[in-house]
Amino acid sequence: xxxxxxxxxSMFIQEGEDVSMNCTxxxxxxxxxxxxxxPGEGPVLLIALYKAGELTSNGRLTAQFGIxxxxxxxxxxxxxxxxxxxxxxxxxxxIQGAQKLVxxxxxxxxxxx
Amino acid sequence: xxxxxxxxxxxIKTRGQQVTLSCSPISGHRSVSWYQQTPGQGLQFxxxxxxxxxxxxxxxxxxxxxxxxxxSRSEMNVSTLELGDSALxxxxxxxxxxxxxxxxxxxxxxxxxx
Numbered sequence: 001x002x003x004x005x006x007x008x009x010s011m012f013i014q015e016g017e018d019v020s021m022n023c024t025x026x027x028x029x030x031x032x033x034x035x036x037x038x039p040g041e042g043p044v045l046l047i048a049l050y051k052a053g054e055l056t057s058n059g060r061l062t063a064q065f066g067i068x069x070x071x072x073x074x075x076x077x078x079x080x081x082x083x084x085x086x087x088x089x090x091x092x093x094x095i096q097g098a099q100k101l102v103x104x105x106x107x108x109x110x111x112x113x
Numbered sequence: 114x115x116x117x118x119x120x121x122x123x124x125i126k127t128r129g130q131q132v133t134l135s136c137s138p139i140s141g142h143r144s145v146s147w148y149q150q151t152p153g154q155g156l157q158f159x160x161x162x163x164x165x166x167x168x169x170x171x172x173x174x175x176x177x178x179x180x181x182x183x184x185s186r187s188e189m190n191v192s193t194l195e196l197g198d199s200a201l202x203x204x205x206x207x208x209x210x211x212x213x214x215x216x217x218x219x220x221x222x223x224x225x226x227x
Contacts, residue, residue: 033214042117042203042218043156088156092213098169101213103156 003027006089006104013079014112021087021107022073029091032065032072033101037086046087047074076109084111115140117206117219125225131192134222138185138206144168145187146216147179150201159202162187163210191224199226 006023013019023032031050035043047058049065049072056063063074072091076083089104118137126132138145146169147159161169162181179189185206191198201223205216 031214041220042205044218045214045216048214090156090213098161099211099213100158100169100171105155 004089004091004102004104006107008107009105010108010110012110012112015079015081017079019076019079019083019109020073021089022071023089023091023104024071025091025102026070027091027093027102028069029093029102030069031092032063033090033092034061034063034072034074035088035090037088037106039085043088079109079111081111081113084109117204117217119202119204119219119222121222122220123223123225125227126194128194128196128226130194131190132194132224133188133190134202134204134224136187136189136204136206136219138187138204139217142206142208142217143185144207144210145181145185146205146207146213147187147189148203148205148218149173150203150221151199156203159189161210168210194226196226198224200224 004023004025033048034046037043047063052069053067054065060077086106086108088106090101120135144163146161150156158171160179165181176192181187201221203221204219207215
């Protein structure tokens with residue numbers, strides 16, 4: 001089946017540093033989504049990307065939909081303690097006649113104050 | 114507006130038993146999807162319901178089933194539990210089906226099978 005390779009698996013950074021993570025796949029997706037999940041909570045949508053090459057920002061977060069439609073990255077600038085959590089990418093495509101989401105394995109972000 | 118609620122939040126069951134999890138979507142949302150989250154497999158789509166009908170299904174065995182009621186509330190059932198069914202089960206609701214980017218997730222039900 002379709003798989004997303006998300007990297008890095010974990011990051012340990014200092015407060016104030018910039019963060020970059022990405023997802024790649026051998027499959028084409030028509031939408032890329034980035035989520036953040038805090039402990040004990042469900043994922044929360046951060047950014048949605050709908051077309052190849054699209055670059056979208058949400059505050060200190062910026063994400064891009066790769067030109068090949070097989071990859072996406074998420075950048076976080078000037079990290080703060082509340083950025084701690086697990087970040088997931090997800091690709092949406094038509095599978096067996098229905099729109100389905102495939103998720104990456106997540107990037108766990110830890111920030112040292 | 115209240116978010117997606119899931120009950121119970123935590124559950125411990127024994128192998129071979131069955132379990133039913135409940136999800137109440139955001140008011141006005143008529144589509145409900147279920148996901149399984151495990152450390153090994155990550156987040157995987159189980160199924161999606163809209164207007165009391167299953168519209169979409171992931172690659173899970175028939176032991177996993179669900180239903181949706183006329184008020185859009187949904188339940189999922191797992192029969193003959195196996196140790197590997199231990200996971201966080203997430204429910205997500207959206208106004209209309211087929212648009213995962215419009216989904217809001219609940220906090221999940223943590224199921225432990227012993």
